[in-house]
Amino acid sequence: MNETKIQLSTDELLLVQNGQWILTKNAIILKVYHLFGSLAEEMKNETKKNQLPDEVMQTTPKISKGEHYKGLPYVMLDYPRRFTKENVFAVRTFFWWANFFSITLHLKGGYKEKFAGSIQRNIFLLTQNNFYLSITDDEWNHDIDKQNYILVNDLKEGPKQKHFLHSTVLKVSALVNLDEWNEAEAKLLHLFKVILKCLEN
DSSP: OOGGGTOOOHHHHHHHTOOHHHHHHHHHHHHHHHHHHHHHHHHHHHHTTSOOOHHHHTOOOEEEEEEEETTEEEEEEEEEEEEOSSOEEEEEEEEETTTEEEEEEEEETHHHHHHHHHHHHTHHHHHHTTOEEEOSSOTTOOOOSTTTEEEGGGOOHHHHHIIIIIOSEEEEEEEEEGGGGGGHHHHHHHHHHHHHHHTOO
């Protein structure tokens, strides 16, 4: 038996004997659920003012959680949402432990074709609100870093044309820092309104 693999470090020993940090973590995740539940109701009110496709409007908010997005807990709210193999219309609000809140418009297939022009015409709204454009081939990557995303404001014309006109998937995201927790709901709702405005003709 390899004992070095099952021994605990000093820090690990302290943690394994302290249940309070797990209880605190669970309480925080529950607060994220409540935050997203409140946000979802506000989002539903906002979508009533916009002309989104009927099949998208008929969906309900979905909140789910997990423990291991790149090793860390997360909670996500999908609303509005429509996922098929070929077509995606979704706004995903994401809490990622030790990283950030984010909100992402995810368009694929027919929805991307339908709305890409509107988004490009309203691109000034994205630049004013520090949105990022996904430049990765992995449409399910939520890590908004320099390898996967670029600030829309920093886009050159070539990449802009590629991602807005010639790609199958279009994703734009904005961040809210975790130290802005007390303002997070208001900030996320504002960014949601920006997304809806970008979809208008």
